[in-house]
Amino acid sequence: MPGDTPRIWMDGFSLTHSHGTGITTYSRGHAATLRALGANLGILYGRPMPRLKDATEREVRFFDARARPNRSLRQRLIDIALEPRGPLAQPVQISRMVDSTAVSAITHKGFSTASLPPVDELWNANDAFGRALVNFTVSKRLLPVRVQGRPPELMHWTYSHAMRLVGARNIYTIHDLIPLRLPWATLDIKSRWLNTLRILVRDAEHIVTVSEHARQDIIDQFGIAGDRITNTYQPVFPPEQEMDEAMSVARLRAAHGLEPRGYFLFVSTIEPRKNLARMLDAYLASGITTPFIIVGNVAEHGKDEMRLLTEANGTRTADGRIRHLGYVPRLDVDILLRHARALCFPSLYEGFGLPAIEAMQLGTAVLTSNTSSLPEVVGDAALAVTPTDTRELAEALRALDGDEGLRGRLEEAGPRRAAAFSPERYAERLGALYGRLGIHLPGARG
Numbered sequence: 001m002p003g004d005t006p007r008i009w010m011d012g013f014s015l016t017h018s019h020g021t022g023i024t025t026y027s028r029g030h031a032a033t034l035r036a037l038g039a040n041l042g043i044l045y046g047r048p049m050p051r052l053k054d055a056t057e058r059e060v061r062f063f064d065a066r067a068r069p070n071r072s073l074r075q076r077l078i079d080i081a082l083e084p085r086g087p088l089a090q091p092v093q094i095s096r097m098v099d100s101t102a103v104s105a106i107t108h109k110g111f112s113t114a115s116l117p118p119v120d121e122l123w124n125a126n127d128a129f130g131r132a133l134v135n136f137t138v139s140k141r142l143l144p145v146r147v148q149g150r151p152p153e154l155m156h157w158t159y160s161h162a163m164r165l166v167g168a169r170n171i172y173t174i175h176d177l178i179p180l181r182l183p184w185a186t187l188d189i190k191s192r193w194l195n196t197l198r199i200l201v202r203d204a205e206h207i208v209t210v211s212e213h214a215r216q217d218i219i220d221q222f223g224i225a226g227d228r229i230t231n232t233y234q235p236v237f238p239p240e241q242e243m244d245e246a247m248s249v250a251r252l253r254a255a256h257g258l259e260p261r262g263y264f265l266f267v268s269t270i271e272p273r274k275n276l277a278r279m280l281d282a283y284l285a286s287g288i289t290t291p292f293i294i295v296g297n298v299a300e301h302g303k304d305e306m307r308l309l310t311e312a313n314g315t316r317t318a319d320g321r322i323r324h325l326g327y328v329p330r331l332d333v334d335i336l337l338r339h340a341r342a343l344c345f346p347s348l349y350e351g352f353g354l355p356a357i358e359a360m361q362l363g364t365a366v367l368t369s370n371t372s373s374l375p376e377v378v379g380d381a382a383l384a385v386t387p388t389d390t391r392e393l394a395e396a397l398r399a400l401d402g403d404e405g406l407r408g409r410l411e412e413a414g415p416r417r418a419a420a421f422s423p424e425r426y427a428e429r430l431g432a433l434y435g436r437l438g439i440h441l442p443g444a445r446g
Contacts, residue, residue: 006441007154008156009121011043027158044155058093094122133162156172171206208433264293265337267295270296273349288402294324343355360415365411427443431444
C-alpha cells in the first residue's frame with residue numbers, strides 16, 4: 001500500500017479462538033472493514049514463541065501446531081522480569097514459506113492459517129496477552145508492548161486488554177459490563193476486570209462500544225465523558241459460504257434430520273446468562289411438539305443449564321424433543337439459522353446480541369429479551385419478552401409455533417432491521433470515528 005496510507009493495528013487475541021465467540025466475529029468484521037476503508041492493516045498476536053532473528057523460522061513457528069499458549073505463572077513472571085520494558089513485537093512475514101492459501105475444511109481447535117484474515121502487516125509479541133494478565137495482577141499497570149521499528153498511527157484493541165502499544169495512540173473496544181453487572185454469571189476475575197476498565201477509561205485515547213445501552217452503562221458506571229466514548233455497533237456480515245435453497249435443505253435433512261421451519265433453535269455458548277434452562281422450562285410448559293435444537297459448547301459453569309437432557313450422554317431429553325448438537329461448523333450454524341421456525345435468544349444481558357441479528361438477516365423469526373441492548377438492536381422486528389418470566393416465554397413460543405401470520409411479519413421485518421448493522425453502515429460509523437481522531441482513511445465518506 002502507498003506509504004501515506006494510515007497504518008492501523010488491531011490485536012489478534014480473539015482471532016486465535018478457532019471456534020469463535022461474538023468478539024471473534026466482531027474482530028473479523030473489524031479487520032475486513034479496515035481493509036475495505038483502505039487502511040494499511042496490521043494485526044498484533046501474542047503467540048508463544050521467543051524473539052527470533054531468522055524471519056523464515058519466525059513465520060513457520062508462528063503457525064506451528066505444537067505451540068502451547070498456556071505458559072506457567074512462573075515462566076510468565078520470569079519473562080516479565082527479563083523484559084521490564086515489555087515484550088518486543090516482531091514482524092512475521094506472510095506467505096513466504098507457509099502456504100496460507102491451503103486451509104482445511106475442518107475448524108481446528110488450535111491456531112492455523114485459516115485463523116488469519118487478510119492483512120498487510122503481521123506482528124507477534126511473545127505471550128503478550130498471557131503476560132499482560134499476570135503483569136496487571138502484580139503491578140496494576142498496563143503491559144507496554146514495544147515495536148521493532150516504527151509503530152502505527154493507531155492501535156485499536158478489540159477487547160479490554162490490560163496493554164498499550166508504545167509510541168501509538170491506543171483505543172479500546174469495551175463490549176459490555178457483563179462481568180460487573182452479572183458477577184454471578186461469569187468466571188472472570190472481577191477485581192482485575194474492574195480495575196483494568198478504570199485505567200482504560202481514564203487513559204485511553206478513546207473508548208469504542210457496540211450499542212447505545214452499553215455506552216450509557218459505561219458512562220453511568222465509570223463517569224467517562226460522553227465525547228470520549230463512541231458506539232459503532234457491530235458489523236453483521238452475510239454468510240461466508242452461502243448455499244442455494246435446495247443444497248441447504250439437503251444438508252439440513254442429511255446432517256441433522258430436520259425439516260425447514262420444523263424446529264426451534266438456540267445458538268450460543270451455554271452459560272448462565274444465556275438463560276437456556278428457563279427457556280427449556282418454558283418450552284416444556286408450552287405443550288408444543290415442534291423440536292427444540294440447541295447448538296453451542298457448554299461452558300464449565302453452564303452444565304446445570306442442561307439438566308433436562310438426561311439421555312444419550314446428556315444430548316437429548318427422554319422424549320427426544322430437545323436435542324443438543326454441540327459445536328457445529330459455521331456453515332451448519334447458518335443453515336440451521338436460515339431454516340428454523342424461530343431463533344430463541346432469551347439472554348439476561350447482552351452488549352449487542354449478535355445471534356438475533358444473524359437470524360433476522362436470514363429472514364428467520366426471533367424470540368428474544370426486552371432487556372439490556374436487545375430492544376435497541378432488534379427494534380420491532382422480533383418478539384421480545386421478559387426473560388425471567390417463564391409464562392411469557394411459553395406464551396411467546398406458542399404464538400410463534402401456531403401463528404403463521406406473526407412469523408411471516410417477523411421474517412419480512414428481520415432483514416430490513418439487520419440492514420442497519422451491515423458492513424457498509426459499520427464502515428461509515430468507523431470511518432467517522434477515526435476521522436474525529438485525526439485518522440483519515442481513503443475509503444471513508446466525508
